[in-house]
Amino acid sequence: MLASLSGALLLASAASASKLSLASADCKLIPGSPAWPSPGEWDALNQTISGRLLRPRPPAAACHEAFAEFSDGVCTTVRTRWNSSQWHSEQPASNMWQNFNGYSCLPTEEAPCSDGGYPVYVVSARERAHIVAAVKFAKEKGVRLNIKSTGHDFLGRSVQPKSLSIWTHQLKSTEWHPVGYQPKGCDFMIREPAVTFESGAQMGELYAQAKERKLMIVGGDSKTVSGGGYLTGGGHSPLSPKYGMGADQVLEIExxxxxxxxxxxxxxxxxxxxxxxxxxxxxxxxxxxNFTVRALPEVPITVWFGTLRSNASAEAKWDVVTHIFREWPKLGSEGISGYLIGNPWSTINVPTLQIIMPNTTSRDDLQKLMDPFVAGANNATGGQPILRGGSTFYSGYGNFQVPRTNLTRARDPTSTFPGTGQSKLITSWLWDTEALASPNLKQALMGSTDNETLLFTDFTAGPGTHSPPFMRGGGNAVNPAWRTAWVRPAAEMNWKGRDLDKLRERMATLKTFERALISLAPEGGTYGNEADFSADNWQHKFYGSNYPTLLEIKRRVDPDDVFWCRTCVGSEGWEETEEGQLCRV
Structure with a gap:
């Protein structure tokens, strides 16, 4: 009952779950539906895709005696790697945050374990023909279809219960085009370096290959993120304030x-x-x-890393954080990016600040900008030296990006992202110049967290996102709020355990944090890849004025809604039942 209750709470949110029959023509088929494909039909699909059809057990099955996979030795490995985002990306049905599969199976003896929160079958795709076969099967049979690459998804969209899942993680081939690329069907060459990569290629892999060629690409900060969800969602980057969003670099999509x-x-x-x-x-x-994206000649980079003094008062730390936000456009206008992660309420998760300046000649280029910025931040507290740090120069972007670890890794050496393997909820908002100038800025920041929450801020917007220097086709569907924003503050909750009361309490608190963030820019929007999966009016919040056109395209190319995921275009036409079935509203 735990999994189904939690699943209903999360997936249906405040709405009551539908009670439509398993046999309803208005529902996707799930096991138990009279028309669920027979074993012979699944075998036929498996033969079509060269034996790539998997029937995976829950990722922690080895820790539970009820499963044939039970093994003390394997369970020890599972527990050791449960907090690793890379490990979850390598599992065919796993996702990184357990609330999104209803705590179906955790690696502890006292927790229940079932496959109720996971796909039933997984196509481990190695070529496009495998994907074609899976899509046609799902369309013909009427089964629920899921798509997963790494499972690095803050909204739980890459794990759908009782579905057929297409797993693209193994699609990693790359082809570099050092002098330019001619898009298919075009009679011209784009005279820029480029790379074509399959959608399962991860950022760490692409960064390493780019470094070997003295190139760089606009990609995500976390190296376990893959191209598929990142680029289709827009994709912000440490390079975005200078070069634009990840989606702004795309030349071609297959x-x-x-x-x-x-x-x-x-x-x-x-x-x-x-x-x-x-x-x-x-x-x-x-x-x-696959995608083909622009590659850039590698440039030197300077990085400033600093922290707030842990024994300073919470009030003083909030004064410094508020100053950083208010003054950020002065740095952002220089094409500088950064991240602020931590909690001013806490003496443990003390805010850390990383500032990144590409195309520099020495550490002094950034340091001379940071000295007055830091002095101003400390003056905001009456001159107390609360914020301290220094700059490091890297001769190439790859020398910084390839060997680096995520800022939060020091808190959890087995993980490349905080909270992996636990529960996670997030809400975020994009703030423009007017929001940062608001007299209520400090109040909004303080209202967006409590002592259990990370303030995870991306300073990844600027001139490059406002007026992309390189974007083909005259425009794209990136949320227009990115085109005026400077910062994206986010409240991120991570916690252990599977207590439903705790889950309900955290979800309610998340709405309070969301209201605080939105209060400074109520007509704005957010980044749909890192936001509240249960947000109301998500069509505007995630997609802005682009949504009507996106919905028209969706209805034309997929009138039967073969593809569905939470808060994705057109998803409002369906809801999930307590049984994990997807039914038309």
Whole structure:
């Protein structure tokens, strides 16, 4: 009962779950439905895809005696790596945050374990033909379809219960184009270095390959993130304030549509999908098989790293954090990015600040900007030296990005992102110049966290996101709020255990934090890849004025809603029942 109750709470949120029959024509099939495909039909699919159909057990099954996979030795490995985002990305059905599968199976003896929160079958795709077969099967049979690459998904969209899942993690081939790229069907060459990579390629892998070629790409901060969800969601980056969003770099997309057709989208063909799939969300219009993106000549970079003094008062730390936010446009206008992570209420998770300046000649380029910035922050507290730090110069971006670890890794050496393997909820908002100038700025910041919450801020917007210096096709579907924003503060909750009262309390508190963040820019929006999965009016919050056009494209290319995921374009036409079935509203 725990899994189903938790699943209903999370997946249906405040809405009551539908009670439609398992046999209803208005529902996707799940096990127990009279028309659920027979074993013979699943075997036929498996033969079509060269034996790549998996029937995975829950990722922690080895820790539970009821499963044939029970093994003390394997369980020890599972427990050791449970907090590793890379480990979860390598599991065919796992996701990184356990509240999104209803705590179906945790690696502890006292926890229940079932497969109720996971896909039933997984197609471990190694080529586009495997994806085509899976999509056609789901469409013909009417089963629920899920798409997972790494499972690094803050909204739980890459794990759908009782579904057929397409796992793209093994699609990692890359091809570099050092002098330029000619998009398919176009009669011109784009005279910029580029790289074509399959949608399962992860940022750490791409960064390493780029470094070998003295190139760099606009990619995510976490190296376990893959290209698929990152680029289709827009993709912000440490390089974005200077060079633009990840989606702004895309030259071409290959994808499998709901019909099973493999299409190429670029500025010369399928232009509507080329616009929509760069920022309009993943798992929506099709399954992306590969991207071609612009690569940049590698430049030197200087990084300033600092911390707030742990024994300073919470009030003083909030004064410094408020100053950092208020003055950020002065740094952001220089194409500088950064991250502020921590909690001024806490003496343990003390805020840390990382500032990144590309295309520098020495550490002094950044240090001379940071000295008055830091002095101003400390003057905000009456001159107390609360914020301290220094700069390091790297001769190439890859020398910084490839060997680095995430800022939060020091708190958990087995993880590349905080809270992996636990529960996670997040809400965020994009703040523009007017929001940062508000007299209520400090009040909004203080109202967006409590002592159990991380303030995880991305300073990854600036001139490059406001007016992208390189974007093909005349525009894309990135949320327009990015085009005026400077910062993206986020309240991130991570906690252990599976207590439903704690889950309910945290969800209610999250709404309070969301109201505080939105209060400074109520007509703005957020980054749909890192936001509250249960947000109301998510169509505007996640997609802005682009939503009506995105919905029209969705209805045309996928009229039967073969593809569905939470808060994705067109998802409002369906709801999830307590049984994990997807039914039309």
């Amino acid at each position: 994808a499998v549509l709901a019909s099973g057709e493999v299409i190429t989208a670029n500025e010369c063909q399928n232009q509507d999908l080329f616009w929509a799939m760069r920022g309009g969300g993943g798992s929506t219009f099709g399954v992306v098989t």
